[in-house]
Amino acid sequence: MPSRDEILKAFDCINVWSRGLERAPHKPLLVLYALGQLTRDGQNLISFRDLAPKLTELLKEFGPTRTSYHPEYPFWRLQNDGVWIVDDADHLKRRSGQTDIPKRELLNNNVHAHFTDEIATSLQRDPSLLADIALRLLDGHFPTSIHQDILDAVGLELNLTETVTRRKRDPSFRGRILAAYGYSCAVCGFDVRLGSQIMGLEAAHIQWHQAGGPDEESNGLALCSLHHKAFDLGAFTIHPDRVLLVSKQAHGQQSFDDWLLKFHGHPIRPPQRESYLPASAFLDWHEREVFKRPSRELSVVG
Numbered sequence: 001m002p003s004r005d006e007i008l009k010a011f012d013c014i015n016v017w018s019r020g021l022e023r024a025p026h027k028p029l030l031v032l033y034a035l036g037q038l039t040r041d042g043q044n045l046i047s048f049r050d051l052a053p054k055l056t057e058l059l060k061e062f063g064p065t066r067t068s069y070h071p072e073y074p075f076w077r078l079q080n081d082g083v084w085i086v087d088d089a090d091h092l093k094r095r096s097g098q099t100d101i102p103k104r105e106l107l108n109n110n111v112h113a114h115f116t117d118e119i120a121t122s123l124q125r126d127p128s129l130l131a132d133i134a135l136r137l138l139d140g141h142f143p144t145s146i147h148q149d150i151l152d153a154v155g156l157e158l159n160l161t162e163t164v165t166r167r168k169r170d171p172s173f174r175g176r177i178l179a180a181y182g183y184s185c186a187v188c189g190f191d192v193r194l195g196s197q198i199m200g201l202e203a204a205h206i207q208w209h210q211a212g213g214p215d216e217e218s219n220g221l222a223l224c225s226l227h228h229k230a231f232d233l234g235a236f237t238i239h240p241d242r243v244l245l246v247s248k249q250a251h252g253q254q255s256f257d258d259w260l261l262k263f264h265g266h267p268i269r270p271p272q273r274e275s276y277l278p279a280s281a282f283l284d285w286h287e288r289e290v291f292k293r294p295s296r297e298l299s300v301v302g
């Protein structure tokens with residue numbers, strides 16, 4: 001039976017960003033989904049037929065915009081991490097010269113997969129181990145502002161204030177970013193205080209901390225909680241000329257117009273120094289890896 005540390009280590013290996021700055025949320029989202037099913041139903045076995053549409057939705061919502069989505073990749077490749085087994089794997093047909101199994105083959109054969117028996121038993125015996133794995137995956141791949149959204153989407157209940165294994169951030173980043181933007185949201189100017197306390201204002205990384213984005217002013221934006229979450233989910237991005245662009249996928253009624261659409265095509269509020277302006281490299285990363293492309297057209301703005 002592997003020890004607690006050995007199991008944590010095995011899941012930590014999933015945390016490697018093998019392709020540099022390109023986001024790879026497939027395996028983390030699959031594991032979080034499987035952990036959710038295990039806690040909810042006590043069920044370790046997952047059929048690819050059930051998983052494929054759900055994981056595709058998770059990839060669309062929490063992953064970068066791509067021309068196609070591939071739930072079959074993590075379903076198959078997670079085997080390489082030593083935590084996951086695809087049943088009857090030897091009987092499946094590969095395309096010549098490829099190691100992956102085509103989606104169609106997984107669907108037609110109604111293929112099932114699961115965590116190894118040792119891991120499933122350990123997870124069921126020790127809920128804190130399951131929580132640790134989930135928190136490490138969240139911390140490793142997604143900004144804090146959307147952790148709860150992901151947990152809700154995969155049906156996992158965790159206490160996000162647990163700090164035991166969580167990574168420490170540069171505590172000065174928040175203060176420096178808020179000061180750079182005069183303690184107000186760079187999009188809407190929100191600057192409500194409760195007594196002398198600033199309320200609902202946060203320092204956002206443009207290129208995520210998880211993707212190696214530095215704790216520098218040129219990689220930060222002061223945003224109210226709502227605009228922070230919308231930015232981290234890709235509902236809008238900032239063009240290198242500082243103009244805010246809203247995604248075509250974001251929509252709603254009056255509140256959407258008031259809260260987001262009216263800023264479309266307009267420059268964000270500048271920071272106090274020119275050297276604090278968001279750097280193009282970080283904005284490009286956000287547009288490529290987070291923003292839900294394409295943006296709305298600029299000409300339709302009234």
Ligand SMILES: [Zn+2]
Pocket residue numbers: 185186187188189190223224225226227
């Ligand atoms: Zn705001």
